[in-house]
Amino acid sequence: MERSALVDTISLLTTLDQNYLPQLQVLLTSLSLNNPGESICLYLLHSGIPEQRLAAVYRQCQALGYAAVPLRVDDGLFAHAPTTRQYPKEMYYRLLAPLLLPDQVRRVLYLDPDTLVINPIRPLWERELNGNLFGAAAHTGKTELANSVNQLRLGTERDYYNSGVLLMDLEAGRREIRPQALFRYVEEHRKELLLPDQDMLNALYSQRILPLEDVLWNYDARNYSSYLLRSGGICNLQWVMEHTAILHFCGKAKPWKSKYAHRFGILYRHYIQLTKRAWDIDL
Template identity: 65%
Template sequence: MGGYSLNILVTLDQNYFPQLQVMLTSLKMNNPGEQFSLYLLHNHLPEPMLEAVDKWCGQAGYGFFPVQMDEELFRSAPASSRYPVEMYYRLLAAWMLPEDLDRMIYLDPDTLVINPLRPLWETNMTGWLFGAAAHTGKTEFANDMNRLRLRVEHDYYNSGVLLMDLKLGRQEILPEKIFQHVEEHRMELVLPDQDLLNALYGERIFPLDDALWNYDARNYNNYLMRSSGKCNVKWVMENTGILHFCGKAKPWKPGYIYRFGMLYQHYMQLAMRDWGQEG
């Protein structure tokens, strides 16, 4: 697409727009000289928000391509307040994005990009639908529980950062199969979009190193222990590409207790300047 080199996908509603601004600011600051094409899948995001992103991308030298949801694609999709239609977006991105796109990095808006993304973009995952990381932790208890719950043998992969092979996705990912799975397993889906990724496509996921590409910001002590002290704060700042603020506790809310909350607050201030919102 034009002269842009790395494709980034985000999906969100208007409630997460401030976090999108923070994530994009961190992306720009820590990928100097890199060109991005930003794709935004949305369902009627307010026009002023789209205009703000378009203006920011223009100033950053990025391409911006908003894609409004194709309602016809989701006409038969099971949806409710617990299962909003947005949960399907990242899994069906191959069907909603331009057909000339082959590869995409999906990022949740509650992430920070603190080092270059090109090594992730250039990861060789030939033959795999997705690249994703599992948050196994030290004891792997949650990982094992999710395996048992979904009756799968592979690790339980987090869906907040995905490297996507869109060309393969158009061949292998069928919307009707996803909708049927939701209809048949409604009572078993705890984290719906993540459960769907694992239950239907877990065997087609190339494992990424979570310490590099989907670092769970709550689990600093686990990373430190499992690396025998190697993955300290200095290592994270020098090597980790993506910090992910998983779970209900969020660093933009009061009372956040985890180690990288101050770093997130720093990028919040930088984002206010970057998006012209100071004062």
């Protein structure tokens, strides 16, 4: 995409169920405080969150000057999709976003709701994808062994990319991504899948991914020591607070739960307090 064709409004996408709505509100708080004056349109793909549960998100977006576009996904698209309790239909949503979002949306930045935005994201939004479908980061450091295991498991030669932050060329995706390809892959490999949506991304599209710097755009909040060591001491806490844009709280342990032990948990708790204070909600 030519730089001149990029629109001013940053289109964000998230997919979630109602249990993650509080975390979405914390993410929006962090986004607004660290990206003042940005024009944001939030697209929320879901399978049936009640309107009353979405009301708090609407109010927050309205107060921040953001557009909010919730889109309930038609179950008919998944009539022949392999789904189970372990593999719900929602796992397909982010990769099928080109087909689920309005045609006039040309690119979108997908964020998992368990992320914080702590610096400007416009440099990522304006990144040229150079003909790729996605921009994504592979987590470095402690996960390099897992990288090799995942390459062997999925039969790929490139790094194993994390699907929690994706810059997506929707126009290219509409030409190339087919639901049946995703459904067929899950049907043929369901016994091998560990993180189904992430495995599909890597197995089917790893050759169409522009690598992003994880330390800037998808920082694994568990791995501070690894980032520090690999950078020769450069990526310390001060560096992260000044340069990293997106912190991602990967894994089962989450910073809004008790006994979270990793370094950036206290920062997340700070944004919880800011969100509670501003919007009078229970988190």
